[in-house]
Amino acid sequence: MTLEPEQMGQSQQELAYMLKALRKRAGLSGDRLAARCNISQSKISRIENGRVRPSLVDIERILTALDVPPRVAAEVSALARIANTEWQDARAMRRKGLDKKQWELAGLESSSTELRYFLLSMITGLLSTPEYIRATLSHVPGDHSNTIAKKLERQEVLYDRSKRFTFILTEQAARSPFVSPDAMAVQLDRLVSLSRLPNVRLAVLPMEIPLPGCPLNTFTIYDSRLSTVEISTGVMVFRDPRDVRDHFDEFSGYERHALFGDEAREKIEEWSAAFRS
Incomplete structure (x- = not known):
């Protein structure tokens, strides 16, 4: 259809x-x-x-x-x-103010218990340093101080022990140099630090690991009730259980191949060292 x-x-x-x-x-x-x-x-x-x-x-x-x-x-x-499928146009979101989108995301995070993030091309705001967040907004005209502040405020949800987070980052997402090499090293160090939180599972998919299928989009799954997909022109919101289940199955496939725990931290530290050198 x-x-x-x-x-x-x-x-x-x-x-x-x-x-x-x-x-x-x-x-x-x-x-x-x-x-x-x-x-x-x-x-x-x-x-x-x-x-x-x-x-x-x-x-x-x-x-x-x-x-x-x-x-x-x-x-x-x-x-x-x-x-049950919603389209959020990027141009419309910019007109309304990107900080309004941050309030919506904060509401989704507040009302969810199990959150899964597949990050294809960049690091999500929940895991980002202020400098990284600022750089990812630099292509959008306007003053983004409120958006940056709200993104940083949203990070507090990671310390809520009643919630569980799983982040899977491709090597491209982790290593794309949105900021200077030194700043990228600091950003990767932050990933290592956050991976030690008891309610956070953080994984990486190095390029040498063969994947099941071909990932096309960044997506997030909120419990089993809703999933969102980010594309360059906007965001799709899916509430149909079949769509959410399809995203869950895709996520599980990447999860089975990803590096978690000490293996993930070792790989991220290797990338961080490469930026520092």
């Missing part, structure tokens, strides 16, 4: 309208539908008013309760998948 960006912006309201129309066509009140599919009446109301994005499980239960024809069920399910 092709997902057009403009569809993603409109699909939730369209889905809400369609579900409400199907319920009325079936001659059911909101209360009766709620009882049939074991969803609270208040949630049914919020779904039909477009205030809550229903999960695909919610959709399946509602469609079963309404006993809709297969063709209609397929149409609604396709629309629901679009509604």
Whole structure:
């Protein structure tokens, strides 16, 4: 199924309208539908008013309760998948202010327990030094002091022992020289230091290690409920359990090949020494 960006912006309201129309066509009140599919009446109301994005499980239960024809069920399910996929345009994010995106990320980190990061081409803000963060924003016009401050503030979540973090960095991500050699060495030293936190697992994928498949994007998985994919023109947000599971399976494949613990630290220290020399 092709997902057009403009569809993603409109699909939730369209889905809400369609579900409400199907319920009325079936001659059911909101209360009766709620009882049939074991969803609270208040949630049914919020779904039909477009205030809550229903999960695909919610959709399946509602469609079963309404006993809709297969063709209609397929149409609604396709629309629901679009509604569970969000496109965040990079230009729009810059117009709003990149610091607003940092508030959103902080909210995701706060509400998640198990966070997995696959880093293809650069080091994520949670692991970055101030100089590295500043350099990665240098190509974007404007004052980024608020964004940098918020990125650094977000790093406090790494010390929350109730959360577990797994970071897998390719050699390209770890060694791409966004800052001077001395500053890159300091950045790599920070990776080694953070890898010793009890709730942080940090791994590297050196270039000599053959990988399962071909990694194309940086992505993050928040528990088992949501995954995000970063591309040069924006961010895709996936809530469809099938999409999240696919990202989890891809992550697990890299995890099986990556170097963790002392092996990872030894490799990172080798790279750091190369920058210092």
